[in-house]
Amino acid sequence: EVLLVESGGGLIQPGGSLRLSCAASGLTVSSNYMAWVRQAPGKGLQWVSLISAGGTSYYADSVKGRFTVSRNSSKNTLHLQMNSLRAEDTAVYYCARRRAGLPFESWGQGTPVTVSS
Amino acid sequence: DIVLTQSPDSLAVSLGERATINCKSSQSVLYSSNNKNYLAWYQQRPGQPPTLLISSASTRESGVPDRFSGSGSGTDFTLTISSLQAEDVAVYYCHQYYSTSQYTFGQGTRLEIK
Numbered sequence: 379e380v381l382l383v384e385s386g387g388g389l390i391q392p393g394g395s396l397r398l399s400c401a402a403s404g405l406t407v408s409s410n411y412m413a414w415v416r417q418a419p420g421k422g423l424q425w426v427s428l429i430s431a432g433g434t435s436y437y438a439d440s441v442k443g444r445f446t447v448s449r450n451s452s453k454n455t456l457h458l459q460m461n462s463l464r465a466e467d468t469a470v471y472y473c474a475r476r477r478a479g480l481p482f483e484s485w486g487q488g489t490p491v492t493v494s495s
Numbered sequence: 496d497i498v499l500t501q502s503p504d505s506l507a508v509s510l511g512e513r514a515t516i517n518c519k520s521s522q523s524v525l526y527s528s529n530n531k532n533y534l535a536w537y538q539q540r541p542g543q544p545p546t547l548l549i550s551s552a553s554t555r556e557s558g559v560p561d562r563f564s565g566s567g568s569g570t571d572f573t574l575t576i577s578s579l580q581a582e583d584v585a586v587y588y589c590h591q592y593y594s595t596s597q598y599t600f601g602q603g604t605r606l607e608i609k
Contacts, residue, residue, distance in 0.1 A: 413598070423537075423545065423588055425598035436596045472544055481535035481592045483556075485544035 380404040380484040382473045387489030394463050394493070400456040400473030400486060408451045411476045414458050416469035417488075426471070427458060441467075463493045497522055497591050501601035507609040514576040516604045518589035523569045526593060533593035536565055536574045539603075540585045548587075549574065576606075584608060 386398040398414070413428040427447040428436045435447050446459040456473055470490050474482035498521040508514040524533045532552035537545035547556050549565035552572055562577045576583055589601040 422586075422603045423539075423590075423600040425600070428595075428598070430595075438597070476592065479529070479531070479533075481533075481547060481550050481590055482545075483547050483550075485546075488544055 380475065382475065382484060382486035384471060384473050384486045384489035387471060387491045389492045389494065390463055391495050392464060392493055395459070395461045396463065396491060398458040398460065398471055398473075398489060398491070400458075402454050402456065402473075402475075405475060405484070407449050407454050407456055411478070412447075412449065412456045413474045413476065413482060414447065414456075415472045415474055415482065415485075416467075416491075417472070418466075418469040421469075424469075428476075429456070460491070463491075465493050467491065468493050496597045497524065497594050497599050499589050499591055499599055499601040501587075501589055501604050503604060504602070505605040505607070507607045508576075508579045509609045510581065511578050512609075514579050514583070514606055516574045516587050516589075516606070518567075518572040518574070518601050520570045520572070520591060524591045524593035525569050532568055532572070533591055534565075534567070534572050535590045535592065536563075537588045537590060538583075538585045539588065545588065579606075579608070581608065 381403045383401045414426040429447045444462045448457045470488040472488045473486040475484040476482045500519045502517045534552045536549040539545045553565045564575050566573050586603045
């Protein structure tokens with residue numbers, strides 16, 4: 379059974395940095411397409427970033443240059459380094475897995491991030 | 496970016512009746528090499544992460560009740576719930592995974608009991 383558990387969220391001031399983690403079990407992070415998807419309060423789903431099995435990273439235009447996705451193979455963990463945070467980055471951040479030719483099929487429970495002074 | 500527009504934004508249906516949600520894509524999501532539409536449907540209940548219902552526009556995930564069905568191709572897609580149950584109250588999203596560098600979701604459709 380696939381289990382994804384996010385952590386690292388919290389309250390941070392504008393301009394600050396935060397690092398999210400997603401611990402995976404039942405799958406190998408480095409062999410899958412792993413993504414971050416966020417949901418602002420009362421809003422819809424927004425894809426943020428993805429790292430392919432081959433290690434190529436992709437980002438939504440709204441976070442490009444500020445966020446960095448990475449993975450730790452030895453700990454089977456996905457990370458999202460978020461810098462220069464803005465109020466509009468406030469959201470629940472979900473970790474998700476997809477395989478080639480399929481959509482995001484496994485999701486974590488999410489970790490909330492609030493950017494506010 | 497591929498823009499997905501869902502209609503309606505909200506929907507109220509009586510128990511046992513049919514619910515239909517539409518999703519229109521700004522460009523085709525039909526992958527020519529395998530003739531599959533890279534379009535999925537998710538259900539999200541309050542306080543929960545999304546749950547995948549349907550992939551490839553019409554393939555129901557394991558464990559999803561058969562009252563849920565998906566149809567369409569190219570740019571126009573539909574999610575149908577044939578006989579609404581109380582547990583189907585949720586927000587439903589369509590999602591395209593055709594563009595591997597810019598995934599997008601529809602704005603969501605809130606489904607309620609009339």
